[in-house]
Amino acid sequence: MKRAYNFNAGPAALPEEVLQEAQNSLLNFNNTGMSVMELSHRSKDYEAVHNEAKALLTSLLSIPEDYEILFLQGGASLQFSMIPMNLLQENKVGYYALTGAWSEKALKEASKIGEAAVTVSSKESNYTYIPDLKEIKVPEDAAYLHVTSNNTIFGTQWHAYPEGLTVPLIADMSSDILSTPIDVKQFDVIYAGAQKNLGPSGVTVVIIKKELIKANSSLPTMMSYETHASNNSLFNTPPTFAIYLLSLVLKWVEKQGGLEGIAAINDKKAKALYDVIDNSNGFYKGHAEKDSRSKMNVTFTLQSDEITKDFLQQAKEAGFVGLNGHRSVGGCRASIYNAVPLEHVQALASFMENFQQKNS
Known part of the structure; x- marks a missing residue:
């Protein structure tokens, strides 16, 4: 079969090698007599897959020990709400750099949770550019600064990020994570839907500084980062097959250098x-x-x-x-x-x- 020239924006192309590996083990993963999709998420066989994916991501991105890796569901769109629910304190403002439709949506959801505002924008040009870092002003009442690293609709991308901030820097990296080396320490939260560079749709990766993860009894249980961090992202049934494919993609990235x-x-x-x-x-x-x-x-x-x-x-x-x-x-x-x-x-x-x- 001839493979299509796949230029879809998402869900997007997966490495053919990864698809073949998944196909080969689809009915009998690791001699279990079952597919990964059929394994209990509490089993040792699945736990090994889960933890290997975390270890591979840690290695590829050089993630420091004071960060937690979470495998969540709901796509980046759910993170638009989870971030302010967990990090937007009372009497503080979440500031957003508007560089495209997804940053607009993130701002809209944050505004439903608390106070959110625009710190810099390129909307007046129909998002043809990324604003100069010198234009970014973070007021004293800021809870955090949120950026969208790559803008799929408009075809723009941040090539440098604000430095020396006194508030957390949060980045939606759904469409360019793993595409180039980054310094994870420059960010306090990185999140990414998998369906562009990490794997299939269904799993969302969140990389978050542990000091930002705090118990909050007023939050719905599933909306708290603490719930997932304290349970190794296994509080509820995770998207096991998507995480398995994520691990295969990470191994493929290793092979590419x-x-x-x-x-x-x-x-x-x-x-x-x-x-x-x-x-x-x-x-x-x-x-x-x-x-x-x-x-x-x-x-x-x-x-x-x-x-x-x-x-x-x-x-x-x-x-x-x-x-x-x-x-x-x-x-x-x-x-x-x-x-x-x-x-x-x-x-x-x-x-x-x-x-x-x-x-x-």
């Missing part, structure tokens, strides 16, 4: 597409400003709606999937997460060049 190896490949993939856009004499126009471009989501428009429709139709016929742009931007979007092979990106770059030659 860790985050340094993955980053080098991602740089090549992004350059292949942005070079086509930049050398097209305006045939393709990137949405994001160059210094804010995402290496995960390449967004671009063509010269008219008609030619865009032709591009997308011919791309579909050629086997390219998921290139439609979001309605907020229009045009096209190629999501080139870790698992998208370089060869698939190069094939798209060639298609774009050929399409331009035929339609110029």
Whole structure:
């Protein structure tokens, strides 16, 4: 079977090697005579999978001992509520950097819990850029500063983060975690839905400083970080198969040379597409400003709606999937997460060049 050129924004491509490994053990995991999906989450066989995933993540990201790793459900969208419920104290304000639709949603949910405000925004330009770090002001009444590291819809990405803060820095890294080395110590909370770079949909990773995890009897039990931290994320039945696939993806990342190896490949993939856009004499126009471009989501428009429709139709016929742009931007979007092979990106770059030659 020929694999599709999968450029979906999420759920997104998974490494073929990972899918094959999961297929091979689907009916009989570790000689148990059962699938991972059938194992009790209290069994030693599943516990080994669970703890291995945590250990692999700790190793790849160099997570310090004073951080806790949680495997939760509800996607990043549930974290929009859990963060203020656990960290937004009375008489304090949660500050948000608005750089796209997901940061808007995070702000909206926080506003339902307590006081939340915008500290910096690029909304006036339809989110074409990441604001300069010098523009970020964190007032004394701040409980935390929240950023969204990569913006899937608009194709922008933070390439540096605020330093020297006196309040926790929280980052939604759903769409670029594990794509390049980061200093976890720079953040107090990192959270990410798995369905772009970590694995399949169904599990959300939260990396949080232990000192921020506090019991709060007024919170619903499942909404408290303390509940999950004190139970090794096994308070309730976790998404066992998704965590198993997460562990396989982490092993695959190790084989690629860790985050340094993955980053080098991602740089090549992004350059292949942005070079086509930049050398097209305006045939393709990137949405994001160059210094804010995402290496995960390449967004671009063509010269008219008609030619865009032709591009997308011919791309579909050629086997390219998921290139439609979001309605907020229009045009096209190629999501080139870790698992998208370089060869698939190069094939798209060639298609774009050929399409331009035929339609110029």
